[in-house]
Amino acid sequence: MSAGLPRLALTAGEPAGVGPELLVRLAATPLAAGLVAITDRGLLLRAASRCGVPLQLHEDDGRPHAHAAGSLWVRHIPLAVEERPGHPDPRNARHVLATLVEAADGCLAGRYAAVVTAPLQKATINDAGIPFSGHTEFFAQRTGTDVVMMLASPALRVALATTHLPLRAVPTAITGEALERTLRIVHGELRGTFGLAEPRIAVLGLNPHAGEGGHLGREELDVIEPTMARLRAQGMHLLGPLPADTAFVPAQRGRYDAVLAMYHDQALPVLKSEAFDRTVNLTLGLPFIRTSVDHGTALDLAGTGRADPSSLIAATQMAIELIAHRASTSPSPLRGEGKE
Structure with missing residues (x-):
């Protein structure tokens, strides 16, 4: 059964924001997909502890696995420094970008069927001296698409x-x-x-x-x-x-x-x-499906365990639905149709 399920790449966004807590709560939701969190293992475990949510982590082996509520497969990308909820640290900016690179490149290589992103803090990445204007622009540049x-x-x-x-x-x-x-x-x-x-x-x-x-x-x-x-x-x-x-x-x-x-x-x-x-926030025109939440990092809520996961759950469910739509729809041009 699990062999036919899509593998979704999940990124946690800003480590000091609500993203890690949202992923932890998403893990408790029954979903017809394999979930692979691309982030730091310790970040997820600390978020689970703050939320009071049991969480089992498994090292990603690249194979499809049916999602079991309360667990996540993880592709570990270490933080530079441990997060302080509500206080973004520019030293973790390269960690955030590395998770996006793995998600995008993994989709292009066929390791994941879609990527679902939690919110990040653009200003913190810029404060690290790295020009960055957002997820949408990053994925466009990484894939060379409009x-x-x-x-x-x-x-x-x-x-x-x-x-x-x-x-x-x-x-x-x-x-x-x-x-x-x-x-x-x-x-x-x-x-x-x-x-x-x-x-x-x-x-x-x-x-x-x-x-x-x-x-x-x-x-x-x-x-x-x-x-x-x-x-x-x-x-x-x-x-x-x-x-x-x-x-x-x-x-x-x-x-x-x-x-x-x-x-x-x-x-x-x-x-x-x-x-x-x-x-749900979507990026159209990519060679893969990308969905996201419709809100920011909510630094004032980070660390409280009270962040609402509804938008991330909706983004994940929509990604699963769109994967199914693409699979059942005959191929059609996505960017150049009608060009003479």
């Missing part, structure tokens, strides 16, 4: 045309080429990974009221609408550009399968306010 960030809840999927940019930099970043590339990735993943034969994507405008016919900005007229027209002509089902203030009302939601927002805070507050503990 990617898109998506957050998904049981009721809503939201992809982002731009991610971690200052607001003043967003209009310049939204070019016809970049928007087309993003929409192709989202469309291809909705088909190939989510199993939607004819996905419908709602595209938000950048400006209030989607530009009000050019009176509140010309990005819709000059960039967004022409790009959508080209892709519609190639068979994509695209709605919009829609005003962001009405795109999420119940009467609209039945018209689309996913939303493409122009910037980070345009749509994510809607999603997180509705389903914060059930929302």
Whole structure:
């Protein structure tokens, strides 16, 4: 039975954050997959002790094993210094990056079917003198692919045309080429990974009221609408550009399968306010499935044993579901479909 189960790589993120405690609580959850924690063994045992949760650790042998509640297989990557909950230490930055390298390279080599990441502290890695802007950008660079960030809840999927940019930099970043590339990735993943034969994507405008016919900005007229027209002509089902203030009302939601927002805070507050503990962060466009929590390191909760594992559990369950979708869906291009 275990031979047919997918092996998931789990990273613990910032050692001084809630990530290790979330992994410990995830280990207690029945799941139809093999779980391999890529982190320091002692970090997990100390987290289990703080949470008052029994935990058995097994050295990963590279083979598929059915998950037994209360246990984890571990690929040991040692910390530089022991963690102090709530107090990130830049000396552990290279440990964090090493776990991501093993997860990504392991997926590329076929050792893992997907990677599920706990939150990390970007500032701490930068404080160590290592340029780093986030999981999404790291995995894109490691695999040499163009990617898109998506957050998904049981009721809503939201992809982002731009991610971690200052607001003043967003209009310049939204070019016809970049928007087309993003929409192709989202469309291809909705088909190939989510199993939607004819996905419908709602595209938000950048400006209030989607530009009000050019009176509140010309990005819709000059960039967004022409790009959508080209892709519609190639068979994509695209709605919009829609005003962001009405795109999420119940009467609209039945018209689309996913939303493409122009910037980070345009749509994510809607999603997180509705389903914060059930929302999953995904990286689309990678050659493997990557899911994550929708929250940060919660340093104020680290070490208390009170961190809620719901988002990590949802991320793990979604990874398992998407692996099954990919296995049952005929191959389709994920990044270059429709290119002439």
